[in-house]
Amino acid sequence: MSKTMNLTLHVWRQKGGTDIGGFETYKAPEISEHMSFLEMLDVVNERLLADGKEPIAFDSDCREGICGMCGLVINGVPHGPNAATTTCQLHMRHFNDGDEITIEPWRAAAFPVLRDLVVDRGAFDRIIQAGGYVSVNAGSAPEANGLPVAKPDADRAMDAAACIGCGACVAACPNASAMLFVAAKAAHLGLLPQGQPERYERVKKMVAQMDAEGFGHCSNHYECMAACPKEISVDFIARLNRDLMRATVVERDHEEKSGGAG
Amino acid sequence: MQSRLDSKAPSGPIETRWDRHRFGMKLVNPANRRKYKIIVVGTGLAGGAGAASLGEMGYNVLSFCYQDSPRRAHSIAAQGGINAAKNYKNDGDSIHRLFYDTVKGGDFRARESNVHRLAELSVNIIDQCVAQGVPFAREYGGLLDNRSFGGAQVSRTFYARGQTGQQLLLGAYQALARQIEAGTVKSFPRTEMLDVIVVDGVARGIVTRDMVSGKVEAHVADAVVLATGGYGNAFFLSTNAIGCNATAVWRAHKKGAFFANPCFTQIHPTCIPAGGDYQSKLTLMSESLRNDGRVWVPKSAGDCGRDPAEIAEKDRDYYLERLYPSFGNLVPRDIASRRAKMVCDEGRGVGTELEGVRRGVYLDFRDSIKRLGEAKIRERYGNLFEMYERITGENPYKTPMRIYPASHYTMGGLWVDYNLMTTIPGCFAAGEANFSDHGANRLGASALMQGLADGYFVLPYVLGNYLASAKLASVDEGHIEVKKAVADVEERIEKLLSIGGERTPDSFHRELGNIIWNNCGMARSAQGLEGALARIPALREEFWQNLKVTGTGESLNQTLEKAGRVADFMELGELMCRDALARDESCGCHYREEHVTEEGEAARNDSEYQYVAAWEHTGDLSKPTLHKEALEFEYVLPVARSYK
Numbered sequence: 001m002s003k004t005m006n007l008t009l010h011v012w013r014q015k016g017g018t019d020i021g022g023f024e025t026y027k028a029p030e031i032s033e034h035m036s037f038l039e040m041l042d043v044v045n046e047r048l049l050a051d052g053k054e055p056i057a058f059d060s061d062c063r064e065g066i067c068g069m070c071g072l073v074i075n076g077v078p079h080g081p082n083a084a085t086t087t088c089q090l091h092m093r094h095f096n097d098g099d100e101i102t103i104e105p106w107r108a109a110a111f112p113v114l115r116d117l118v119v120d121r122g123a124f125d126r127i128i129q130a131g132g133y134v135s136v137n138a139g140s141a142p143e144a145n146g147l148p149v150a151k152p153d154a155d156r157a158m159d160a161a162a163c164i165g166c167g168a169c170v171a172a173c174p175n176a177s178a179m180l181f182v183a184a185k186a187a188h189l190g191l192l193p194q195g196q197p198e199r200y201e202r203v204k205k206m207v208a209q210m211d212a213e214g215f216g217h218c219s220n221h222y223e224c225m226a227a228c229p230k231e232i233s234v235d236f237i238a239r240l241n242r243d244l245m246r247a248t249v250v251e252r253d254h255e256e257k258s259g260g261a262g
Numbered sequence: 263m264q265s266r267l268d269s270k271a272p273s274g275p276i277e278t279r280w281d282r283h284r285f286g287m288k289l290v291n292p293a294n295r296r297k298y299k300i301i302v303v304g305t306g307l308a309g310g311a312g313a314a315s316l317g318e319m320g321y322n323v324l325s326f327c328y329q330d331s332p333r334r335a336h337s338i339a340a341q342g343g344i345n346a347a348k349n350y351k352n353d354g355d356s357i358h359r360l361f362y363d364t365v366k367g368g369d370f371r372a373r374e375s376n377v378h379r380l381a382e383l384s385v386n387i388i389d390q391c392v393a394q395g396v397p398f399a400r401e402y403g404g405l406l407d408n409r410s411f412g413g414a415q416v417s418r419t420f421y422a423r424g425q426t427g428q429q430l431l432l433g434a435y436q437a438l439a440r441q442i443e444a445g446t447v448k449s450f451p452r453t454e455m456l457d458v459i460v461v462d463g464v465a466r467g468i469v470t471r472d473m474v475s476g477k478v479e480a481h482v483a484d485a486v487v488l489a490t491g492g493y494g495n496a497f498f499l500s501t502n503a504i505g506c507n508a509t510a511v512w513r514a515h516k517k518g519a520f521f522a523n524p525c526f527t528q529i530h531p532t533c534i535p536a537g538g539d540y541q542s543k544l545t546l547m548s549e550s551l552r553n554d555g556r557v558w559v560p561k562s563a564g565d566c567g568r569d570p571a572e573i574a575e576k577d578r579d580y581y582l583e584r585l586y587p588s589f590g591n592l593v594p595r596d597i598a599s600r601r602a603k604m605v606c607d608e609g610r611g612v613g614t615e616l617e618g619v620r621r622g623v624y625l626d627f628r629d630s631i632k633r634l635g636e637a638k639i640r641e642r643y644g645n646l647f648e649m650y651e652r653i654t655g656e657n658p659y660k661t662p663m664r665i666y667p668a669s670h671y672t673m674g675g676l677w678v679d680y681n682l683m684t685t686i687p688g689c690f691a692a693g694e695a696n697f698s699d700h701g702a703n704r705l706g707a708s709a710l711m712q713g714l715a716d717g718y719f720v721l722p723y724v725l726g727n728y729l730a731s732a733k734l735a736s737v738d739e740g741h742i743e744v745k746k747a748v749a750d751v752e753e754r755i756e757k758l759l760s761i762g763g764e765r766t767p768d769s770f771h772r773e774l775g776n777i778i779w780n781n782c783g784m785a786r787s788a789q790g791l792e793g794a795l796a797r798i799p800a801l802r803e804e805f806w807q808n809l810k811v812t813g814t815g816e817s818l819n820q821t822l823e824k825a826g827r828v829a830d831f832m833e834l835g836e837l838m839c840r841d842a843l844a845r846d847e848s849c850g851c852h853y854r855e856e857h858v859t860e861e862g863e864a865a866r867n868d869s870e871y872q873y874v875a876a877w878e879h880t881g882d883l884s885k886p887t888l889h890k891e892a893l894e895f896e897y898v899l900p901v902a903r904s905y906k
């Protein structure tokens with residue numbers, strides 16, 4: 001027989017971006033241990049709706065830990081108590097009968113709340129738009145095996161590319177910095193030969209956009225790595241900082257080369 | 263009646279059909295391209311790649327998705343890999359073999375010309391993705407690695423750990439981001455398309471709802487591309503993301519786009535079974551597990567509630583090994599799924615009892631662990647085992663996994679010609695949203711291939727050709743048809759909000775899903791389908807009388823979003839059953855209990871059913887018109903599939 005539990009939820013409710021939100025308390029009785037955290041909220045929402053109330057708005061899509069759409073701060077921890085687990089993959093068996101659970105949205109100036117637990121992460125898209133790509137048009141690619149990539153480099157690039165863009169790193173950081181997100185993209189592309197031509201330009205542009213979006217600075221708390229459901233390493237931040245320094249040198253080189261053409 | 267279905271598929275030698283067809287196409291002068299506005303709905307592999315490529319060419323592109331970012335389209339969830347006929351393994355693969363395997367795997371219900379083009383383009387896809395920085399798995403020498411997938415006899419599947427879809431999608435998303443920065447593409451996330459605008463019989467735009475502000479508005483354009491994914495969520499429970507929906511294709515269908523083979527839906531055999539009536543979606547476990555796991559159920563129904571460790575070897579039925587001695591646990595998806603259903607129907611399923619039946623079979627690694635050691639199994643499947651344990655709380659190293667089939671992919675979709683154009687001129691469909699390449703059954707690792715082929719390499723040509731030849735009148739937001747489309751959408755939203763009944767959208771969706779799953783799922787019969795065709799319209803009527811939606815239309819309202827999607831599934835579900843009833847044969851995924859070989863396999867009827875069923879909406883949901891596109895096989899001659 002599977003275990004059920006009775007829970008008390010304190011949930012952030014906020015009608016819209018400009019409204020002042022606040023916590024509301026809901027009972028969640030007879031929750032099965034096999035439910036996911038979001039299924040538990042689904043059940044609460046079905047009951048709210050049946051009572052003629054507006055359900056709690058929260059984001060989710062794949063519900064298998066890969067799209068990066070979900071993300072709640074559960075008892076003060078982005079994505080909740082389990083390491084390397086997105087909110088949608090967290091299951092109720094990690095809670096106990098009688099627990100009180102506080103549920104909040106990501107909190108960061110650059111991620112404004114849209115409603116209840118839903119935030120706007122458009123800033124992440126704009127950081128990628130600033131330079132998080134390799135400039136290659138469809139149809140212009142050379143034969144795939146023309147350029148071998150050392151396996152360790154490919155594996156390391158994949159470690160960084162595993163980022164799902166959920167924003168937990170920002171939510172966890174005391175400064176709401178987006179350094180881990182930016183560093184992951186910079187490392188993914190910067191570790192591969194295909195990413196070399198734009199490597200330094202790319203980091204400069206992405207970091208400039210990150211600053212423009214109002215994310216805070218990184219002061220090496222490493223809370224980001226602890227919260228990351230994909231366990232992206234802070235070593236990539238060190239790498240980003242090295243690339244940033246190098247970017248200034250490379251820029252100077254390019255200026256000198258193009259200078260004097262008259 | 264059939265005259266309206268001109269596939270425009272070229273004739274002549276199949277190897278050069280696409281080349282010759284492309285040469286015959288009209289081109290748009292680069293300087294003129296920015297004057298053409300193209301709407302692309304969807305940012306998955308098909309839509310993301312399509313919008314980016316059209317942007318690169320210089321068109322003025324508007325890109326839409328319902329998620330908060332184009333990077334989250336459902337393509338992100340694909341695990342296994344992508345096929346391409348590179349023949350890097352020197353194991354006999356070729357474009358022709360990939361073409362052959364796809365036509366045969368589809369049980370001879372796909373168009374040869376399209377499939378051949380797909381196989382040709384597969385090699386370009388890998389080049390493109392590698393150049394974008396997709397971190398595919400590599401061998402120690404630095405070259406790309408491949409594996410064999412889904413029972414294929416050659417190694418042609420490229421992969422990036424268990425996250426191939428994610429990496430391919432990020433490649434397309436980054437290409438799209440580059441075009442957004444360049445100003446050729448304008449991105450509209452959290453924006454749901456709710457209708458197509460048709461003016462003088464030609465697609466001229468879409469009506470959308472901003473999912474944050476609730477604003478309904480028209481976007482007028484010169485062409486519309488729907489790359490909105492599959493409709494597997496008609497079943498409610500599926501491996502699809504919970505937002506996946508049929509609204510875009512269904513709205514287009516109601517405006518004149520024929521819907522092809524709606525009953526062709528793929529049920530994946532290895533998913534984690536439902537745990538209770540709260541279940542919101544089902545999780546796929548990679549098919550690769552069947553390489554080392556043995557599928558079994560107890561011989562006697564009396565043993566089904568017992569701890570599997572206590573069930574003696576002689577009391578276990580390894581039914582796939584017993585029935586298919588040469589393929590064993592590696593039989594194709596449709597067969598593995600059907601057999602699991604059959605043993606559970608017999609009362610020999612295992613796991614949680616739901617509605618009086620245990621729906622699960624064991625996938626047991628005990629013998630592999632004994633033979634290879636736990637370390638080896640961990641190396642091969644460690645992340646999958648972890649995922650399984652995270653969801654079920656059970657340790658598959660110690661106790662067998664429980665699996666059950668789930669809705670996974672839809673081969674059916676909007677009918678398109680060779681140019682990916684629907685029966686509404688100017689409205690195109692790409693990726694899983696169209697029906698074109700997989701016939702009655704899709705091979706593993708071929709959906710990603712099709713999405714990217716359509717997006718990077720087909721849409722850019724066919725749109726240019728269309729725009730260069732079409733004579734389009736000028737239309738703006740003030741046009742009467744545009745205003746009417748907006749008013750219709752607003753009225754429908756108002757209606758959904760004002761019914762004031764008692765039942766939630768999810769409760770209707772679950773009930774609908776159950777009806778379709780039980781009657782138009784892994785096994786279908788005339789009797790079951792007729793029953794479903796009586797129940798679905800009644801349920802739909804109740805929906806419009808007794809639906810409960812709270813909140814307003816002028817704000818973020820997820821209940822309203824669901825309600826609109828369920829309303830469309832209610833109509834599409836009926837067409838799925840109608841199509842399954844009309845196709846009085848078995849083929850691929852479509853298993854009619856009346857048409858079974860002596861060995862219990864699907865019996866095709868080529869003389870009567872070798873066609874694409876394309877349904878036209880007539881205004882009366884109970885009386886759609888069936889149009890048939892006859893299929894001809896010049897290169898791969900129809901044979902019966904056999905996996906004994």
Ligand SMILES: Cc1cc2nc3c(=O)[nH]c(=O)nc-3n(C[C@H](O)[C@H](O)[C@H](O)COP(=O)(O)OP(=O)(O)OC[C@H]3O[C@@H](n4cnc5c(N)ncnc54)[C@H](O)[C@@H]3O)c2cc1C
Nearest residue numbers: 304305306307308328337342343455491693694707709710
């Ligand atoms: C769990 C899982 C694993 C899979 N693994 C594999 C695999 O290993 N190999 C393989 O080849 N295939 C696999 N598939 C299948 C494959 O992932 C899909 O068929 C493919 O990714 C579909 O791509 P698409 O571009 O057509 O649509 P999607 O990626 O589904 O994108 C649809 C887009 O349309 C948008 N959209 C939908 N409706 C609307 C609307 N009304 N308004 C606005 N926007 C809308 C969405 O926002 C989204 O951007 C898998 C599928 C699943 C479910």
Ligand code: FES
Nearest residue numbers: 061063068070088
């Ligand atoms: S819903 Fe996709 S990661 Fe959680």
